[in-house]
Amino acid sequence: MYDAIIIGGGAAGLQAALTLGRMHRRTLLLDSGSYRNGTVRHAHNLLTNDGRDPAELRRIGRAEVAAYDSVEVRDAAVAEVIRDDDGLTVTVDDREFRTNAVILATGVVDELPPIPGLAEHWGDTVASCPFCHGHEFAGRPVAVVNATPHAAALARMLEPVASRVFIVAPTDVREVTGTTDGLRLHLIDGSSREVAGAFVAPTWTVRGHIVDALGLERQESGAVRVDPFGRTSVEGVYAVGDLAQPDHAPGPMFSLAAAIAGGQLAAVAVVQALVAA
Numbered sequence: 001m002y003d004a005i006i007i008g009g010g011a012a013g014l015q016a017a018l019t020l021g022r023m024h025r026r027t028l029l030l031d032s033g034s035y036r037n038g039t040v041r042h043a044h045n046l047l048t049n050d051g052r053d054p055a056e057l058r059r060i061g062r063a064e065v066a067a068y069d070s071v072e073v074r075d076a077a078v079a080e081v082i083r084d085d086d087g088l089t090v091t092v093d094d095r096e097f098r099t100n101a102v103i104l105a106t107g108v109v110d111e112l113p114p115i116p117g118l119a120e121h122w123g124d125t126v127a128s129c130p131f132c133h134g135h136e137f138a139g140r141p142v143a144v145v146n147a148t149p150h151a152a153a154l155a156r157m158l159e160p161v162a163s164r165v166f167i168v169a170p171t172d173v174r175e176v177t178g179t180t181d182g183l184r185l186h187l188i189d190g191s192s193r194e195v196a197g198a199f200v201a202p203t204w205t206v207r208g209h210i211v212d213a214l215g216l217e218r219q220e221s222g223a224v225r226v227d228p229f230g231r232t233s234v235e236g237v238y239a240v241g242d243l244a245q246p247d248h249a250p251g252p253m254f255s256l257a258a259a260i261a262g263g264q265l266a267a268v269a270v271v272q273a274l275v276a277a
Contacts, residue, residue, distance in 0.1 A: 001100075002026050002099040004025060004100065004101040004103060005028045005090050005099040007103070007104050007105060008104065008105030010037075011058075011256045011263065012105040012240040012259035013029055013105035013241070013263060014064075015061075015267070016263035016267040017267075019263070020267045020270065023267075025070055025274070028072050029072070029073045031074070031076070036107045036207075038054075039123030040054050045255065047257070076093060078210065079091045080210075083237070086098075100274060101238065101270045101273065102238065103263075103266050104211070104224070106206075107242045108204040108243050110122075113200055115170060116175045117176035117177055118198075118200065126199075130161070133199075137182075138162070140162060141196060142161075142162040143185055144165060144167045145170055146199070147169035147170065154199060168185060172188050173186070183198055204222075211224055211243070214234050216237065219245045221251050223252040226244045226245065226246050227246060229266060230262055236273075238270065244262060
């Protein structure tokens, strides 16, 4: 019987494991090996780790968690999570594990606009967040490949960073190719634009089937509805990181710093619930 099972081994899940480990709570962290930032080589806007490879962040996080004997880490994908009157059951590779709490930290999956060549540069010279990747294009032209009202606001945010900002609709881009120091956008009209990088607004969905199987309440955005401590609509189930959104937030907060904070708060809530039981 585990005090908590964490599903997801990114920043949010590792922070939850670290916090629970420091409180000597028997914890199992299950990591499928799929990460939203799996193609990203440098993570930015994270204090003390600005520019570090996310894979290195995960390696360091695992090493820190390993110092706590009460935490077990397994590289495995979860098949099923069931809630009953006695708690929660997590199924992995035909094995069942019982727990008082489940912390979902599985993240989301991005779907990029269907532009040939775009995906090959995703996480490098193609990004979605100006706070995470904008500075790396400083003093050079960038493109916002988006025709929604959000594109104009994003362009204004980038104006102090880039030498010039082009707004281009996805339907106007025929292909994207790499250059020695950026991208070339090949447009439908036969012209092209050379830029240091491009920002797109991918369509995202919550990763995995567990959210639907448990019947967790969703926000209008599609994220899992949580309170400030990550509690979901199902008792004993918490959601943290990119897939979670509290009522006070306009949307899910897609950042490593926010994911780490959410993981810590959910772990605190789990410990509080255990002593109150």
